[in-house]
Amino acid sequence: xxxxxxxxxxxxxxxxxxxxxxxxxxxxxxxxxxxxxxxxxxxxxxxxxxxxxxxxxxxxxxxxxxxxxxxxxxxxxxxxxxxxxxxxxxxxxxxxxxxxxxxxxxxxxxxxxxxxxxxxxxxxxxxxxxxxxxxxxxxxxxxxxxxxxxxxxxxxxxxxxxxxxxxxxxxxxxxxxxxxxxxxxxxxxxxxxxxxxxxxxxxxxxxxxxxxxxxxxxxxxxxxxxxxxxxxxxxxxxxxxxxxxxxxxxxxxxxxxxxxxxxxxxxxxxxxxxxxxxxxxxxxxxxxxxxxxxxxxxxxxxxxxxxxxxxxxxxxxxxxxxxxxxxxxxxxxxxxxxxxxxxxxxxxxxxxxxxxxxxxxxxxxxxxxxxxxxxxxxxxxxxxxxxxxxxxxxxxxxxxxxxxxxxxxxxxxxxxxxxxxxxxxxxxxxxxxxxxxxxxxxxx
Amino acid sequence: xxxxxxxxxxxxxxxxxxxxxxxxxxxxxxxxxxxxxxxxxxxxxxxxxxxxxxxxxxxxxxxxxxxxxxxxxxxxxxxxxxxxxxxxxxxxxxxxxxxxxxxxxxxxxxxxxxxxxxxxxxxxxxxxxxxxxxxxxxxxxxxxxxxxxxxxxxxxxxxxxxxxxxxxxxxxxxxxxxxxxxxxxxxxxxxxxxxxxxxxxxxxxxxxxxxxxxxxxxxxxxxxxxxxxxxxxxxxxxxxxxxxxxxxxxxxxxxxxxxxxxxxxxxxxxxxxxxxxxxxxxxxxxxxxxxxxxxxxxxxxxxxxxxxxxxxxxxxxxxxxxxxxxxxxxxxxxxxxxxxxxxxxxxxxxxxxxxxxxxxxxxxxxxxxxxxxxxxxxxxxxxxxxxxxxxxxxxxxxxxxxxxxxxxxxxxxxxxxxxxxxxxxxxxxxxxxxxxxxxxxxxxxxxxxxxxxxxxxxxxxxx
Numbered sequence: 017x018x019x020x021x022x023x024x025x026x027x028x029x030x031x032x033x034x035x036x037x038x039x040x041x042x043x044x045x046x047x048x049x050x051x052x053x054x055x056x057x058x059x060x061x062x063x064x065x066x067x068x069x070x071x072x073x074x075x076x077x078x079x080x081x082x083x084x085x086x087x088x089x090x091x092x093x094x095x096x097x098x099x100x101x102x103x104x105x106x107x108x109x110x111x112x113x114x115x116x117x118x119x120x121x122x123x124x125x126x127x128x129x130x131x132x133x134x135x136x137x138x139x140x141x142x143x144x145x146x147x148x149x150x151x152x153x154x155x156x157x158x159x160x161x162x163x164x165x166x167x168x169x170x171x172x173x174x175x176x177x178x179x180x181x182x183x184x185x186x187x188x189x190x191x192x193x194x195x196x197x198x199x200x201x202x203x204x205x206x207x208x209x210x211x212x213x214x215x216x217x218x219x220x221x222x223x224x225x226x227x228x229x230x231x232x233x234x235x236x237x238x239x240x241x242x243x244x245x246x247x248x249x250x251x252x253x254x255x256x257x258x259x260x261x262x263x264x265x266x267x268x269x270x271x272x273x274x275x276x277x278x279x280x281x282x283x284x285x286x287x288x289x290x291x292x293x294x295x296x297x298x299x300x301x302x303x304x305x306x307x308x309x310x311x312x313x314x315x316x317x318x319x320x321x322x323x324x325x326x327x328x329x330x331x332x333x334x335x336x337x338x339x340x341x342x343x344x345x346x347x348x349x350x351x352x353x354x355x356x357x358x359x360x361x362x363x364x365x366x367x368x369x370x371x372x373x374x375x376x377x378x379x380x381x382x383x384x385x386x387x388x389x390x391x392x393x394x395x396x397x398x399x400x401x402x403x404x405x406x407x408x409x410x411x412x413x414x415x416x417x418x419x420x421x422x423x424x425x426x427x428x429x430x431x432x433x434x435x436x437x438x439x440x441x442x443x444x445x446x447x448x449x450x451x452x453x454x455x456x457x458x459x460x
Numbered sequence: 461x462x463x464x465x466x467x468x469x470x471x472x473x474x475x476x477x478x479x480x481x482x483x484x485x486x487x488x489x490x491x492x493x494x495x496x497x498x499x500x501x502x503x504x505x506x507x508x509x510x511x512x513x514x515x516x517x518x519x520x521x522x523x524x525x526x527x528x529x530x531x532x533x534x535x536x537x538x539x540x541x542x543x544x545x546x547x548x549x550x551x552x553x554x555x556x557x558x559x560x561x562x563x564x565x566x567x568x569x570x571x572x573x574x575x576x577x578x579x580x581x582x583x584x585x586x587x588x589x590x591x592x593x594x595x596x597x598x599x600x601x602x603x604x605x606x607x608x609x610x611x612x613x614x615x616x617x618x619x620x621x622x623x624x625x626x627x628x629x630x631x632x633x634x635x636x637x638x639x640x641x642x643x644x645x646x647x648x649x650x651x652x653x654x655x656x657x658x659x660x661x662x663x664x665x666x667x668x669x670x671x672x673x674x675x676x677x678x679x680x681x682x683x684x685x686x687x688x689x690x691x692x693x694x695x696x697x698x699x700x701x702x703x704x705x706x707x708x709x710x711x712x713x714x715x716x717x718x719x720x721x722x723x724x725x726x727x728x729x730x731x732x733x734x735x736x737x738x739x740x741x742x743x744x745x746x747x748x749x750x751x752x753x754x755x756x757x758x759x760x761x762x763x764x765x766x767x768x769x770x771x772x773x774x775x776x777x778x779x780x781x782x783x784x785x786x787x788x789x790x791x792x793x794x795x796x797x798x799x800x801x802x803x804x805x806x807x808x809x810x811x812x813x814x815x816x817x818x819x820x821x822x823x824x825x826x827x828x829x830x831x832x833x834x835x836x837x838x839x840x841x842x843x844x845x846x847x848x849x850x851x852x853x854x855x856x857x858x859x860x861x862x863x864x865x866x867x868x869x870x871x872x873x874x875x876x877x878x879x880x881x882x883x884x885x886x887x888x889x890x891x892x893x894x895x896x897x898x899x900x901x902x903x904x905x906x907x908x909x910x911x912x913x914x915x916x917x918x919x920x921x922x923x
Contacts, residue, residue: 121657121788150786311902332817335595337902339602344902364786371824374879380903383880423879425827445785449765449797449833453804458769 052076053438054089055417055431058098062407063105063391073103075413078436083407096417101430104387104422105406106160106414108394109369110325111279111305111359114151114164115144115178115185120364129168133232134239136267138173140165141192144185150363152443155180157367158416160434161190161404163359163394165197167281170236172197174267175279177398179414181434194398195277195303196268200287201232233290240298243268277301277398279325285312292320303397305359308333311345314352323355323397326389328362329375340379346389347380356385357394374423386423412436500630503891504548506530509871512552517559517838517845518860527557529867532889537861550871555884558841558876559860560606560868561822564732564779564848565759565812567610568596568819569636574613575620579653579667580682582645583716584620586610590633596816597629601894603820604870604883607638609812609852611759612646614734617653617669617678619646621720622732624852626868626888642853644756645720648734649675649744651790676743683751686721693722730756730853732779736790738766745774757851759812761802762794768805777851778802779810781818782825783832799843800833810848827877837877 053075060071060083072087073080081090089095118125127143144164154162165175175195182188203225220228246265253259270276278300280291288310295302304310305325310317317324326346333341349356358373360366373386381389395405403412413436420427432439507529514522514537528536528544543549567573571589575581590610600608606627612620624641651657654670669675692712699709723729731748735741735758748755757777758764762785764771764778771778780802785794795801803809811826813819826844829835835843849859858868867890873882886894 119786119789119792121651311906330817330821332596332599332820338900338905339599341902348902348906365783368783371879374824375821378873378880378882421879424877425824425879426830426877428831445795445797445832448793448795449801452766452768453801455766455769457805458773 052081052090052093053096053433053436054093055096055098055101055103055415056089058101058103058417060103060407061105061387063387064406064408071103073407073415075415075433075436078413080407080409080411080413080415082409096431098417100419102418102420103407104158104416104418105391105404106155106416106432106434107158107369107390107422108357108405109154109159109162109360109366110357110394110397111327111361112162112164112366113167113363114154114162114180114366115146115148115188115363116140116164116166117363118145118148118150128166130166130173133170133235134264135166135169135173136171136196136243136271137263138166139176139193140173141176141178141185141189144176144178144188146182146185146188149444150366151180152439153364153445154366155432155434155439156429156441156443156446157370158418158422158429158432159366159369160414160416160432161394162366163194163279163398165195165279167197168199170199170201170232171239172199174276177400179434181437181439190400190404191398193270193276195279196271197279197281198236200280200282200291201229201236202282202284202287203229237294237297240268240272240294240300243272244298247272271300272298274299274301277303279303279305281305282307283309285309288313288317292316292322295322306361308337308342308345310354311341311348314349314354317349318353321355323357323393324349325357325359325394325397326376327359327372329358329372330360330368343375343379346373346376346386347382350381350385350389355393355396356389357397358389370422371425374425377423383421383423390422500628501892503532503889506544506547507550507867507887507890508543508547509550509552509557509869510543512871513556513875514861515556515558515841515876516861517841518862520838527861527867527869529887529890532867532891534861534863534865534867537863550885552871554874556872556875557861558604558823558870558872559845560858560870560886560888561604561844562607562609562810562848562852562854562859563600563605563813563819563822563844564609564757564777564810564851565611565814566600566608566819567613567814568600568608568816569594569625570610574615576613576615579617579669579678580717581612581616581620582618582682582718582720584612585623586612586620587623587637590623590625590636592629592631592633592636594629596819597627598894599816600819601627601629601886602883602896602899604823604872604876604886605819606868606870606886606888606893607849607852607854607858608819609644609732609848611732614646614648614652615655616646616648617675618682618721619648621645621729624854627886627893628888629893638854638857640854640857642730643723643728644730644732644852645724646732646734646759647679647744647755649740650734650736651788652734657788672737672740672743675740676747679744679747680750682721683725683747686718686725687751689715689718690722690725724753725751727753730851732757732759732851734759735764736760736762737793738763741767742770745770745776748774756853757810760814762791762798764807765795765798765801766793768802768807771802772806777808777810777847779812779848779851781814782811782828795832796828797833799829800835800839803829803835803839803843804833808847808850809843810851811843812848823872823876823881830877840877 056072060068068085074082113128116127163175166173174193175197177191177194178188247269307324310324329342331342377383377386392405395401415433417431418427509527514525525539526541569590575584608625610623622644624638625636626638628635755776757779759779761778761780783796785791799809822844826840829840846859849855858866869887871885884896
């Protein structure tokens, strides 16, 4: 029996599909329902409390029923021996295009970029393909939950918070409308990998680029002003008053009321200052994302309790920046007291989320802080910390069982549960691997 | 921006020190110093790295050992090696030393990458467009990379001649070239060569070839021409030797493109072939066999796992990404198990970057061969050291820590595959080209701001 096959077989409750055979919807569970699952003798890392040696965790009806050192296994439970293994909450990638993209160069599968600058009414979850091959590839590395959204324009649309399992987009959604995504304009020239609504070609002069930046910054600000006016008028309107409904403006109402978080994709300190000013005017609930120059404003962000989704750390700093800036920025922020989470800003390799965090740990981020940033912090940013992000009784059973620290590339996932469902650890990649590993040797 | 220039200038005044030890950095004096003034300390004749865990790659790991470097070469390595008198000592206590990382696919330092006007441009050379001040080089040093294969792009069936370089950042451009490295050339197959994903502007013509069959035809045509060209020269040489005085024959017209291809036919120039799909890999192997040359390395080779036996039998290497996939159709069957599976089938595999970003953390990329497909630690380490060196024909010089080899070394703060792995120091020919202790880090930049503008300005407060 091959290694990968063995790993699958170890999931006691999994129904194994034939490798290379008919492939049912890949992000959907292929499990039978057991009453309860118990993982015993494992090192349990709840994240929100101290790690438990030789601990037990009980999953039932999609929830965590009990976790601790002295928990008795219910008699009806399927038991997994966790000796030598570690149990973590599923990780959350706070910035992806999962479900909205399949093969980058094939336009038919791409729903990541809408026409126009203002698309607040576009809801990413609408277009999430639950059967994307990228989804199982991501979750088998322990990423169980993701923010997914379109990009581009100035207001890109509404991000969804999804669990990486489900028959329909609605099944997957933890929060269908988790946040508004704003691509804050910048002058450009910030190097690769940053966010920031860059524009302009090489032909533009500095003055032209500045003028364009001003124009776009004003356009964004006046859009928020329009939204505020729209919301005010609507609040005052009586039932009899005739009013034209504007879908985009309707979508902005929870934003302008400070109910829906706004993810601002930014790179530079200048952009962050711009976001803060905008937030002050319109009383926005701000989450910064990307933000590799956020270290310059760490104290401000801590004081104002503005959370930052950092990353990808796997991006090259600007030409004038210290060589380790993208790696070191998360540590500086966390030490200043800023709440951070991680994003890959990717889809195909969202699975590398924990390795993004590892690079930050290598350059100064505390390892426990990194683990919180990979789990509970993102849940807090989007108002779902009562449901996911840690191993606590009553929470949704998004649980990953590994051979070691998930940030260690050498660790592998042995069991995976989303909403208490045991999921097979196979995906497009393991199937191809098994198929060609079995190819008879050729002399050639 | 002034700040980075200040940081680099400040670094200029600090001497090389042991990695990881706290050291007071002098305040910057010259804020106008340009980036290129970053100093590379001259090589000490005699250097000893002591008490380090030494991952030799070729001969196992020494838990606590010493490496002695004399005149840029490794003079001794082992657990019981004495430190010679007068040696500059680098305290390796708690550190891991590995051979300098070799990246078999890079475009760093290249001012131009694709001569994309024709599909065969064997005559152009990457060594003509190298910049020693490219920042990517510095960042790669900071990731423990010491040797790069700087390749022409993949726009052409037969692209330009590659340059194997050592990352001697900050020295004059001609110091970059890896002296004695065999010459090579870039080939490419598949979507890029066919210009599949290229937007054709109105009025613009499509370039031949547009199919994988066309790619094969171009290769066969090019090598047929090269054979004829070689015969012309052979005939000329024979005629010249037998010619009577005053009756010297006229030499054939020199063709720089075919010169390079004749070198390929004669095994003097290594072929590094960009490839994705299994079918095109097999096609290339057949063409090479028919014309009597070996493909030194298949680059990317994302479906190499499907034809690993054939690649191994031909004696070709495979240089792949750790886990890139799905960015185009020909990358749809890419699997992260590719490296481990090809290795299992006897192919010498390297993990490359093809990117200034990935190049900075190839050690993390290599560990993915353990994660996917279960390669051993030694095999994974070989994928970024000895195997790429072999693919570039420089494995007698670099790629492992052995007596007589170049002292190209990366010193880590701990195990290179551990989550908190960080490069502390990088040496090339025994010379310290990167030292985190004196490097312009973010932490140091913040310290500078603190010194110059006061603590409140380090992270400004916006009310």
